[in-house]
Amino acid sequence: MSIPAEAAAAIVAAGRRMDALGWVPATAGNISVRLGPDRIAITRSGRHKGMLEAGDVMAVDAAGAAIEPGARPSYETLLHCGIYRRFPGAGAVLHGHSVANTVLSRRAGDAIRLAGYELLKVFPGGPTHETAVDLPVLDNDQDIARLQAALDALWDATPEPPPGYLIRGHGVYVWGPGMDAAMARLEALEFMLLCHLEEGRPMR
Ligand SMILES: CSC[C@@H](O)[C@@H](O)C(=O)COP(=O)(O)O
């Protein structure tokens, strides 16, 4: 299946931006866009996200299976599928490994509370800086299906989960209705995490 040029271009541009900000070292990170009810455009596994070309983006179905036989999507494809399945309004998903999200997630318990930051207004339902967002932190797991099951259990127990979470010592997942919104949320989140880190704040 060929990927719509606009979707591939949005993924390539997002990878360059994340790389410029130092959030996707080596071949870290993965990026996707929802194409339709049973189609997702996602980065191929093992590509450097700052040097993507349109051909580094491929299609999978809603269960994460490659449409093109033999093609190898991101190792973490099931996490993207889990987000699109759970949140019908999600149109783009970003995953990065920044220093701030890695260090803070290693120190944190099961959540990091972000409160009092002006940039919280970038998150849905956060019209003022007085809102607090509890960003979930899950233990890392190389069994991605098991990690997604832990996320599903968490989301089942959380009335309105924020559009992002951390994986301990690994990275962040953030989503939005489209790529621009997902990137704005990622930038806001990384900014607040960096503030948190600089201040040496307690986690909750
Ligand atoms: C460079 S190691 C990082 C990977 O293990 C993984 O966490 C990651 O983010 C990228 O995996 P990928 O399969 O390229 O999408």
Ligand SMILES: [Zn+2]
């Ligand atoms: Zn990763």
